[in-house]
Amino acid sequence: MARLFTEQFSFSKGDSVVVIGLGRFGSAVAQSLMRLGHDVMGIDRDGEPVQAWADLLTHTVQADSTNVSVMRQLGVADFAHGIVGIGTDLASSLMTVMALTELGIKDIWVKAMTPEHGQIAQRIGAHHVVYPEADMGQRVAHLISGRMIDYIEFDDGFAIAKVHAPAATHQLSLAESGVREKFGVTVVGIKRANEDFQHATPHSRIVADDLLIVSGPTRKVEAFASQK
Incomplete structure (x- = not known):
């Protein structure tokens, strides 16, 4: 699944990317981007995934991505692209998009669970929305039928x-x-x-x-x- 969505990212070779939310989707995308030659900072509120990916990504940080001041101190404003892979916590996902927007990130991608989630994310600053479960379901249906x-x-x-x-x-x-x-x-x-x-x-x-x-x-x- 990660490979499918990484193919959609129009990143230049070596661009820096911050991936927020190191669950299954975020960590898989982050790893794929590393293989493609990008510098990747992974951020998660939970310390366990941060430790798990510490040796596999350029940087990993345990932090509250909804806090603009914290994100600015981490140097997130210097990144070319931001990917919000937060899953079930809708409020944290949207507040993180707002934080990236305030920091002036020019290319913001968001994993959305519902069309409503995606629509709100775009209204507050997201440039691209992906729907992993829905898109993969459609893809599998085409392959089967x-x-x-x-x-x-x-x-x-x-x-x-x-x-x-x-x-x-x-x-x-x-x-x-x-x-x-x-x-x-x-x-x-x-x-x-x-x-x-x-x-x-x-x-x-x-x-x-x-x-x-x-x-x-x-x-x-x-x-x-x-x-x-």
């Missing part, structure tokens, strides 16, 4: 999916099968067994068992993936 192998949906109704090539495309070039005209999606890449990934062109020929990387409006990607 269709021919998709992997699936990512973006906020603007756009999706990218890895799908088995439908029979209607077999032994034809993309131009001949007319995928874009018939389905309104774009095949951007092809992965064939025992061969390197290749970027798709109108002349690319599809064979049975090919895996296609497809992009386009979510509903059209879903419809294409449902083809046998």
